[in-house]
Amino acid sequence: MRIICTVTNDLSHDQRMDRICTTLQAAGHDVLLLGRWLPGSPPLESRTYRTHRLRCRWHSGKRFYLEYTYRLRNYLRQQTAEVICAVDLDTLLAVSFLRSPDTKIVYDAHEWFSETPEVVHRPLIRRIWRTVGRRLVPRTDARYTVGPALAELLEEDYKITFEVIRNVPEQIEYTNKENSEGVILYQGMLNPGRGLATAIEALPLLPSSCKLWIVGSGPELEPLQRIAVEFGVSNRVWFAGFTPPADLPALTAQAWLGLNLLADSSPSYYYSLANKSLDYIQAGLPSVQMDFPEYRAIHVQYDVFSLLPTLSPTALAAVIRELIDQPDRYVQLQANCHAAARDLCWEVEAPKLLKIYSDLARQVTTSPARLPARSD
Template sequence: MKSLVFTVTNDLNYDQRMARICGTLASNGYKVTLIGRKRRNSPPLLPREYNQKRLPCFFDKGKLFYLEYNFKLFWFLIFRSFYAVCAIDLDTILPAFLVCKLRGKVLVYDAHEYFTEMEEIVRRPAIKAAWSALERFTLPRIKHAYTISDGYARLYMETYDRVFEVIRNVPRTSSIPNIETPSTNRIIQYQGALNIGRGLEEAIQAVSELDGFTLRIFGDGPISETLNELVQELKAEEKVEFMGLFSPADLREKTQQAWIGLCLFSDTGLHHQYSLGNRFFDYFHAGIPQISMDFPEYKAFNLKYGVATLIPELNKDTIKSAILELDVNTQMYKQLKMNCAKAREDNCWEKESVKLLSFYSKI
């Protein structure tokens, strides 16, 4: 039985991708351990079919957090028995890389993000230079890697001449309400991390100027306080609701109750332009249409399945226009909703997990 260790920087409970990956491997004979961090307000770990370990950290964000967490992760890994370590993103790659080199173990890289092109990094040249140097040092020396979109895989091939397999972050199929039943509410839903470049400010501005719509924001993140201040400034407290963090099961239920979802990004950095966000799949799996960006990956998918209305640029006016079009054009809305059924049938974890198992069988 091969022992696999996965490393992330979150507190494990709300990471649906890692729950799917680790759960699938554990149920197929691998001994799996997922390592994350313990925050001051972290709830108890959810029971899983694999081992979980949280490393407590004094620092919660910024450079000192990354230094502390990577230091602790190195010393945790150096004495642990395993066959391979899979580092998720650049923020856990260094300790995994060093330990595997020192001990002659297999290293795998899972690029959830095109890390050096994330907006919060692109905006800070010194930070970008540091992460880019780490990427240049490690990635050319890693043999086994996968990522979440064809766009990211092409970028890594062009930059480092390395093949990245594509294992998308698609949900498992689950029962949903009758997809033909028209929605009577006008709940617009965002779910995911509250980070810059996710269209949250623009969405709040758009909804604040519309009557009869409610924007529900599920998640937490660095700009939570800024978004709350914006809602107060616009006097939109009755139109925007901050829902906080929900367990994956509870979030799926809430998503099914929404009218549409939002999968929006700025065009700053290649990370957004070639992404294929988790929520994009979550929305059509819940049977709801969505507003997304006219970026290459979303455009290609939508040409095939037609689950979203795409906007050419991110601003409050394009979002408002898309919302009103879906509200007025009931036939269009119904067709998008119907298309979700075919999309979720073809794009589900039951099929995507076959690629995951094939990948790990070869390392």
């Protein structure tokens, strides 16, 4: 089948979509991943599937969503496809205009879009996105999301079933870390609500041997740099900037502890399952996770995290100090990560993904369907 996947990011950071598209391409499908070009977007490395980035005049706010919907719809109308995968509600609207009997629509919910921090506290905008979701999601032909708790909530909201495809990495060679406090690692986007200011403010409460590596880029970079100066720890914080996904394992291997901190600012964050938490497990790296449902469920089953009950510098420093003061506990977490990594890997999730698309393949015609011609 020819499959087109649509996102609103610039494709450079999106490891989940890279894994999904690579897996589908390897299974014999013809895959195109559509995103958007942003000012400063890095060149994309060579991939096994095709990619294309749309250029927009606007990059945020209502103008962006309207423009991107228009440009995405018009681009898709020039393509042929048997399946279109819309990632989150901000691409599903454009894809829904292209429904035809010969084209199946898949909805991949990376998050509970109407309950994200950017939306949930704006009643009118939230109501619009909730209406979009409740009208369009039930009309899709297949749906999946990143975790069991979120799947249950989405099923309740949209009154239709969701499969679970966890955002887990491929298996890698496990390496033991020396049991001494050192590099504390955050990898991911520098967006509001990620607890990075808390991590910086916790450093003065920790031994001077503890360093914080922040690997990623985003709108919070400059405010975080100012906080590091304000708290006198700028020499202990390394802002590594954007790092290609292929280079992340080398940095992770140097870390002593991983961080995945989130503010309880929205239901989408509270019920999230961030890929970095699973990346840490695969790397055999103990990590601090928020005491939210998905992370607690994994911890109860595998005992791989130190759970943080509340997002504050003192609480975070206390959790980290416990690992420093209890080296046997740290070693146990390492061993548990090693055991859990055999289950929490892409090799386990990929067959579930392929089954969804193989079921769709049996429902479509043998020749790719041209999407409806432009009428404007």
